[in-house]
Amino acid sequence: MEYGSEQKNTGGHGHFNKEGIMIDFIQMIVSGVATGSTYALMGLAMVIIYKTSEVPNFAQGEMALITSYFAMMLLTTMNISVYLAFFLSFVFAAILGAFLEFAILRRAKEPNVLGMIVITIGIEMIILGFVSWKFGAEQKVMPFPIGPYDGFIVGDIYISKLDVLTLISALLFMIVLYLFFKFSKLGLAMKATQQNSVAAQIVGIRTNRIMMLTWGISSLVGATAGLLIAPTAMQPFMMWDPMLKGFAAAVMGGMTSLPGAVIAAYMLGIIENLFGGYISIEFKTVVAFVIIVLVLCIKPSGLFARHYVKKV
Amino acid sequence: MDMKRDYYEDVQLITSPVVFFWFALLLLLLYLFPFFVDNYYIYVANYIAINIIVATGLNLLVGYTGQISLGHAGFFAIGAYGTTVLMVKLSVPFLIALPSAALIAAGFGFLLGLPALRLEGPYLAIATLGFGLTITQVIGRIELFGGREGIHVPDINIGSWIIDTDKEFYFLLITLTIFLLLFMRNLIKTRMGRAFIAIRDADIAAETMGVNIVFYKTLAFAISAFYAGIAGGMYAFVLKFIEPEIFTLLMSILFLAMVVVGGLGSMMGSITGAALLCWLDLKLRNILDIPYVGEWLKSLSENWFSLTGVSNIQYIVFGSIMVGIMLFEPLGIYGIWIRTKKYWRTWPF
Numbered sequence: 001m002e003y004g005s006e007q008k009n010t011g012g013h014g015h016f017n018k019e020g021i022m023i024d025f026i027q028m029i030v031s032g033v034a035t036g037s038t039y040a041l042m043g044l045a046m047v048i049i050y051k052t053s054e055v056p057n058f059a060q061g062e063m064a065l066i067t068s069y070f071a072m073m074l075l076t077t078m079n080i081s082v083y084l085a086f087f088l089s090f091v092f093a094a095i096l097g098a099f100l101e102f103a104i105l106r107r108a109k110e111p112n113v114l115g116m117i118v119i120t121i122g123i124e125m126i127i128l129g130f131v132s133w134k135f136g137a138e139q140k141v142m143p144f145p146i147g148p149y150d151g152f153i154v155g156d157i158y159i160s161k162l163d164v165l166t167l168i169s170a171l172l173f174m175i176v177l178y179l180f181f182k183f184s185k186l187g188l189a190m191k192a193t194q195q196n197s198v199a200a201q202i203v204g205i206r207t208n209r210i211m212m213l214t215w216g217i218s219s220l221v222g223a224t225a226g227l228l229i230a231p232t233a234m235q236p237f238m239m240w241d242p243m244l245k246g247f248a249a250a251v252m253g254g255m256t257s258l259p260g261a262v263i264a265a266y267m268l269g270i271i272e273n274l275f276g277g278y279i280s281i282e283f284k285t286v287v288a289f290v291i292i293v294l295v296l297c298i299k300p301s302g303l304f305a306r307h308y309v310k311k312v
Numbered sequence: 313m314d315m316k317r318d319y320y321e322d323v324q325l326i327t328s329p330v331v332f333f334w335f336a337l338l339l340l341l342l343y344l345f346p347f348f349v350d351n352y353y354i355y356v357a358n359y360i361a362i363n364i365i366v367a368t369g370l371n372l373l374v375g376y377t378g379q380i381s382l383g384h385a386g387f388f389a390i391g392a393y394g395t396t397v398l399m400v401k402l403s404v405p406f407l408i409a410l411p412s413a414a415l416i417a418a419g420f421g422f423l424l425g426l427p428a429l430r431l432e433g434p435y436l437a438i439a440t441l442g443f444g445l446t447i448t449q450v451i452g453r454i455e456l457f458g459g460r461e462g463i464h465v466p467d468i469n470i471g472s473w474i475i476d477t478d479k480e481f482y483f484l485l486i487t488l489t490i491f492l493l494l495f496m497r498n499l500i501k502t503r504m505g506r507a508f509i510a511i512r513d514a515d516i517a518a519e520t521m522g523v524n525i526v527f528y529k530t531l532a533f534a535i536s537a538f539y540a541g542i543a544g545g546m547y548a549f550v551l552k553f554i555e556p557e558i559f560t561l562l563m564s565i566l567f568l569a570m571v572v573v574g575g576l577g578s579m580m581g582s583i584t585g586a587a588l589l590c591w592l593d594l595k596l597r598n599i600l601d602i603p604y605v606g607e608w609l610k611s612l613s614e615n616w617f618s619l620t621g622v623s624n625i626q627y628i629v630f631g632s633i634m635v636g637i638m639l640f641e642p643l644g645i646y647g648i649w650i651r652t653k654k655y656w657r658t659w660p661f
Contacts, residue, residue: 050434054433056433056434056437104635104639107639108638108639109638109639109640109642113380113432113433113434113437114374114380114572114576115638115642117380117382117434117437118568118569118572118634118637118638119634119635119638119639121565121568121569121631121634122569122630122631122632122633122634122635122638123631123635124631125565125627125628125630125631125634126627126628126631126632126635127631128624128627128631129624129625129626129627129628129629129631130624130628132621132624132627133613133617133618133621133622133624133625133628134616134617134618134621135618135621136618136620136621137620137621137624138620236624240561244441244445244561247434247438248438248442251434251435251438255434255435282449282453283449283450283453285445285449286442286445286446286449286450288442289438289441289442289443289445289446290442290446292438292439292442293427293439293442293443296427296430296431296435296439297426297427297430300430300431300435301435302435
């Protein structure tokens with residue numbers, strides 16, 4: 001469950017003067033934003049699928065995991081450039097997502113929430129088993145152009161280049177996807193599929209194809225998170241924590257709202273880091289879940305979604 | 313088929329002398345079984361019985377009441393730690409420690425049931441999942457509970473009877489299991505059980521009919537947690553040593569898998585599901601020792617995969633079973649059984 005970006009939290013208790021405390025605080029926020037970015041990417045990926053098909057996709061993390069290992073395999077065994085390898089991995093991710101939808105999710109007989117959770121957990125376990133069988137459980141090194149310790153210092157604050165890249169890709173994906181869902185014809189079709197799939201079919205939307213496409217896009221977004229986490233911690237369980245936190249963020253944001261998921265992800269990341277820095281480093285990983293339960297007690301459909309009222 | 317004419321016929325356990333005969337035979341076999349087999353199989357039976365208890369409790373929540381829990385390892389941990397700590401640190405006798413620990417678990421179940429009243433689907437899944445993870449983390453930090461290093465579990469003693477072999481433990485456990493299963497079976501046949509099922513099928517309709525949703529939903533969580541607590545307490549004595557790392561998310565997932573694979577909303581389902589998955593779990597731990605398949609897997613691993621990671625095949629097997637069951641037989645093993653029975657009853661047609 002432990003994963004690399006926790007080590008990035010360099011905000012220790014070395015400074016005693018007022019300025020030092022301030023720097024510590026800002027450093028923690030920066031680390032929080034960095035952690036939040038990976039959560040945001042995973043959260044976005046899950047929201048996309050949930051928006052269209054109401055499937056809480058527990059396999060999201062492992063889909064990203066296998067893509068990262070695929071990229072690593074390309075880079076270590078074949079002599080190709082990094083950009084080509086990443087492009088191929090993204091293609092792989094999209095095909096994988098579409099394939100899973102086509103081959104497994106679509107075949108489900110009784111698509112209720114519990115069934116979908118069980119199926120996606122099943123897929124997750126299959127991929128996890130496959131990856132750890134193929135590559136073993138030990139830590140691997142991902143030949144990434146930016147190393148995990150590359151960074152620069154602004155003022156007295158250390159910023160890792162990888163984190164900046166993660167932040168940019170998270171925000172970029174959020175904006176692009178938001179615009180996509182809001183203004184493009186395809187995005188509209190995806191929304192229609194979620195709201196009423198029969199009606200969508202009647203007006204001529206190929207809902208099956210829409211689902212496949214959704215899974216492809218979502219897998220691609222998730223894979224970005226995977227590729228960006230891989231340089232710091234490359235082992236079969238590396239995606240568990242980001243996936244669960246991303247899911248938590250998506251739930252907190254309301255499960256259907258893209259900006260909601262991203263905002264919630266940053267909130268979780270920052271609160272987690274501040275909590276780790278000031279209150280207790282030991283409970284850092286679980287504080288997110290406590291927040292989730294508290295938020296859900298007050299707003300059962302998350303912070304940024306209209307409350308869903310069941311009709312009889 | 314078998315028509316029920318009055319209420320008593322629906323609730324009675326033994327419907328005919330034939331059923332009585334099979335029931336008595338089953339009990340007899342269960343109690344005589346340890347005298348004929350190796351110690352290892354008694355250990356396997358204990359392991360399975362414990363998981364049957366959890367699966368039965370979880371089935372009440374998932375299968376009968378229609379809630380989702382991905383945090384049952386948390387209740388399991390509370391039961392295990394509660395029993396052990398009460399016995400070791402406070403020297404409470406076993407017969408009081410086990411139910412108290414289970415009641416503590418039930419209390420936590422009630423607490424988790426409160427937010428669950430307003431949640432459903434993925435929201436409930438993440439809330440319960442978070443609960444399970446939090447419990448393990450919290451237990452790992454408390455010094456009284458042995459912290460990360462874990463804690464040793466003493467032998468059970470009831471009066472002057474000290475239980476230190478698997479065989480003696482089996483008799484205690486099997487009695488407990490039969491009792492809990494009968495209790496659950498009767499509970500489901502009563503007014504309460506029907507209320508649970510009504511909530512699962514249509515909660516708003518159930519509320520209109522006068523079912524107190526707040527009471528029954530939290531009760532389902534509490535009873536389910538109670539069962540997990542009892543099972544956890546017993547599991548501590550099987551392991552002899554417990555540490556927080558045992559009670560992972562994977563364990564919660566496996567519990568859920570047992571219920572789903574066996575069949576939602578059926579007692580036989582929880583029993584068969586737990587038995588199947590536990591047996592597979594134990595078998596697949598040393599997968600290379602399985603005849604024929606082991607050899608083949610070994611060469612396959614050497615050529616294409618890694619030999620160090622070969623034990624991870626069990627994830628692939630469990631995952632495939634979960635996906636396969638959901639795709640082809642959503643009612644699980646119980647569904648297969650029902651279909652087979654129908655097929656043979658009406659055979660030539």
